[in-house]
Amino acid sequence: MTRPQEPHETLLDVLQRKRDGRNVDPSMGVLSGEGAQQRVKTLERAPGVQPSGDGALLPPGAPSYYGLPAIKEPVWIASVPTYLYVGGVAGATSVLGFAAELIGGAWLRGLARRCVWVGMAGDMLSAGLLIHDLGRPERFLHMLRVFRPTSPMSIGSWVLAASGAFNTLALLVGHRGGWPGTVGRAAGAGAALLGLPLSGYTAVLLTNTAVPLWQSMHRSLPLFFMASATAASGSLLSLLPHPRHEAPVLRAFRVAGKVAEVATRIAVERDAARVPEVARPLREGLPGALWTASKVCAGAGLLLELLPRRTSGVATAANVLTSVSAVAARFAIFHAGKVSSRNPQATFQGQRQGLGAAEVTGHTVASDGKPLKFPLPVVR
Amino acid sequence: MGQKGFFTDTTVCIGCKACEVACKQWNQLPDDGFHFTGMSYDQTGALGASTWRHVAFVERPVPMPGVSTAIADFSWLMMSDVCKHCQRAGCLEACPTGAIIRTEFDTVYVQPDVCNGCGYCVAACPFGVVSRREDDGRAWKCTLCYDRLGEGLTPACAKACPTESIVYGDLDDLHARAEARVEALHARGLTEAYLYGKDAANQPGTGGLNAFFLLLDRPEVYNLPPDPVVPTMKARESWTAVAMGALGMAVAALGAVWLGKERRG
Numbered sequence: 001m002t003r004p005q006e007p008h009e010t011l012l013d014v015l016q017r018k019r020d021g022r023n024v025d026p027s028m029g030v031l032s033g034e035g036a037q038q039r040v041k042t043l044e045r046a047p048g049v050q051p052s053g054d055g056a057l058l059p060p061g062a063p064s065y066y067g068l069p070a071i072k073e074p075v076w077i078a079s080v081p082t083y084l085y086v087g088g089v090a091g092a093t094s095v096l097g098f099a100a101e102l103i104g105g106a107w108l109r110g111l112a113r114r115c116v117w118v119g120m121a122g123d124m125l126s127a128g129l130l131i132h133d134l135g136r137p138e139r140f141l142h143m144l145r146v147f148r149p150t151s152p153m154s155i156g157s158w159v160l161a162a163s164g165a166f167n168t169l170a171l172l173v174g175h176r177g178g179w180p181g182t183v184g185r186a187a188g189a190g191a192a193l194l195g196l197p198l199s200g201y202t203a204v205l206l207t208n209t210a211v212p213l214w215q216s217m218h219r220s221l222p223l224f225f226m227a228s229a230t231a232a233s234g235s236l237l238s239l240l241p242h243p244r245h246e247a248p249v250l251r252a253f254r255v256a257g258k259v260a261e262v263a264t265r266i267a268v269e270r271d272a273a274r275v276p277e278v279a280r281p282l283r284e285g286l287p288g289a290l291w292t293a294s295k296v297c298a299g300a301g302l303l304l305e306l307l308p309r310r311t312s313g314v315a316t317a318a319n320v321l322t323s324v325s326a327v328a329a330r331f332a333i334f335h336a337g338k339v340s341s342r343n344p345q346a347t348f349q350g351q352r353q354g355l356g357a358a359e360v361t362g363h364t365v366a367s368d369g370k371p372l373k374f375p376l377p378v379v380r
Numbered sequence: 381m382g383q384k385g386f387f388t389d390t391t392v393c394i395g396c397k398a399c400e401v402a403c404k405q406w407n408q409l410p411d412d413g414f415h416f417t418g419m420s421y422d423q424t425g426a427l428g429a430s431t432w433r434h435v436a437f438v439e440r441p442v443p444m445p446g447v448s449t450a451i452a453d454f455s456w457l458m459m460s461d462v463c464k465h466c467q468r469a470g471c472l473e474a475c476p477t478g479a480i481i482r483t484e485f486d487t488v489y490v491q492p493d494v495c496n497g498c499g500y501c502v503a504a505c506p507f508g509v510v511s512r513r514e515d516d517g518r519a520w521k522c523t524l525c526y527d528r529l530g531e532g533l534t535p536a537c538a539k540a541c542p543t544e545s546i547v548y549g550d551l552d553d554l555h556a557r558a559e560a561r562v563e564a565l566h567a568r569g570l571t572e573a574y575l576y577g578k579d580a581a582n583q584p585g586t587g588g589l590n591a592f593f594l595l596l597d598r599p600e601v602y603n604l605p606p607d608p609v610v611p612t613m614k615a616r617e618s619w620t621a622v623a624m625g626a627l628g629m630a631v632a633a634l635g636a637v638w639l640g641k642e643r644r645g
Contacts, residue, residue, distance in 0.1 A: 135497020
């Protein structure tokens with residue numbers, strides 16, 4: 001696979017791409033260095049900057065290294081925010097399914113069964129989306145090679161794998177009598193128990209990074225994701241064909257989610273707004289537009305829900321709006337995080353304001369021995 | 381074996397980039413091509429999958445005490461950047477496959493035969509060191525010449541450094557050497573000199589760096605974070621939020637079913 005030739009590419013660039021520069025003749029030497037097995041299709045480019053007047057000299061208040069990013073941008077692709085939605089819905093649906101099974105009795109058996117279906121399908125789709133994102137998809141089983149409690153991704157891999165297995169088991173034997181039925185119902189309980197962390201751990205996964213925007217939300221984002229997952233799960237189940245007597249159950253579930261979503265969204269925004277440079281991507285550009293769209297859809301979805309007389313058309317519109325809002329919110333936070341990782345000031349200013357390690361350890365000086373505050377006094 | 385590391389003294393760095401070349405050659409890393417970044421003498425830009433040493437060139441509009449230049453208000457800062465091999469490494473604590481390990485030399489090493497390219501270490505590193513190469517699909521970074529250390533050799537960059545700006549050795553020796561150097565510089569009037577990431581007291585967020593630096597200006601100037609934190613330090617609060625959310629979600633589910641039942645009468 002060769003990259004199409006870029007318009008500004010010179011003959012030198014083309015010739016360079018023909019070789020990886022290691023210049024080791026296999027008949028004369030061996031490729032055994034630590035980086036020798038690194039596959040090369042195209043040469044990596046240095047992160048060039050546009051020379052801009054006095055840009056090379058440091059502005060006094062906000063120093064940086066030629067404005068280059070201080071951290072690496074996450075390499076994840078769109079299948080990750082898609083998973084944030086799908087996995088969240090699968091988790092919340094498993095929880096509702098078990099609640100229906102546990103106290104709903106025979107009357108809600110249909111809902112419980114449908115929840116197991118949705119949960120299973122969601123788990124399978126989630127696994128596919130995550131494997132697609134891997135740099136080496138054929139090694140996806142390495143995710144279950146160890147269990148690392150410090151890694152939300154390790155915890156999440158195990159939760160997702162087990163949840164998928166439990167939901168599948170519940171689907172296969174949950175409706176039977178005798179001991180297979182007991183096993184199936186126990187599996188349903190397991191899937192519900194795992195559905196709780198499944199709908200929220202993804203937020204911990206994002207906030208447990210150096211990405212300034214995501215890290216700044218480390219207290220509120222899990223609550224927002226779980227509230228939004230509840231609303232989205234209730235809306236999806238309401239959009240699927242269901243008997244009339246289930247409607248009050250679904251309505252109560254999704255309204256609880258929608259109200260909590262509005263409240264936790266405010267908390268998320270407040271957390272991000274502590275540092276203006278960090279919160280900027282949530283207001284500007286494509287991620288900002290997505291975030292605003294998500295807010296509008298969530299508000300509209302909640303308002304339509306509270307209308308005194310609701311036709312089936314209005315109900316459908318409310319459910320669609322809430323689902324769109326949940327998807328848009330995840331894409332907005334995902335891409336806004338990427339934008340914030342490219343801005344060195346988002347990293348630096350947050351840490352100078354005491355939102356780096358000082359937020360946990362409470363120390364008062366930065367690594368250069370200067371007191372934590374921003375901007376620093378300029379000494380000439 | 382003991383704790384091994386680098387002490388990078390930026391005051392004696394002359395920006396020759398011998399460390400970059402030595403690293404590329406020894407580790408047989410692929411070429412990056414010839415590209416003009418347009419920023420000072422730095423055509424490398426940043427650390428990456430195929431760049432495990434990177435020399436930063438900072439042009440400051442400030443004079444350096446004891447150094448005379450043709451321009452009055454000007455001084456150079458050069459720093460050879462590298463993976464910091466943190467005591468609490470964000471990449472290691474994030475790695476879900478166990479590909480990233482701590483070696484017997486107390487360094488942090490990515491096993492290429494285990495890494496499945498999930499990309500979590502890339503986002504978890506507070507210094508922007510680890511990088512996933514798109515063509516290759518795996519994460520790569522400085523190994524602190526794990527293969528050379530096993531044979532009792534000095535890492536390629538430190539071996540090639542002509543001014544001993546990069547010093548490799550036992551961490552205790554390096555600490556003593558670095559402190560003596562800072563004292564000597566202070567005595568000479570360079571009072572800005574300080575050690576970046578020497579130990580947990582200096583940098584609580586990482587527990588100290590096995591590859592630490594002597595710097596002359598704010599960390600931001602060298603593209604280093606002023607108060608880096610291993611993201612895992614903040615995870616407890618996030619998991620508490622998940623537990624609260626789980627409680628809320630369970631109540632919502634049970635409450636919805638119970639309410640629906642009541643409605644039915």
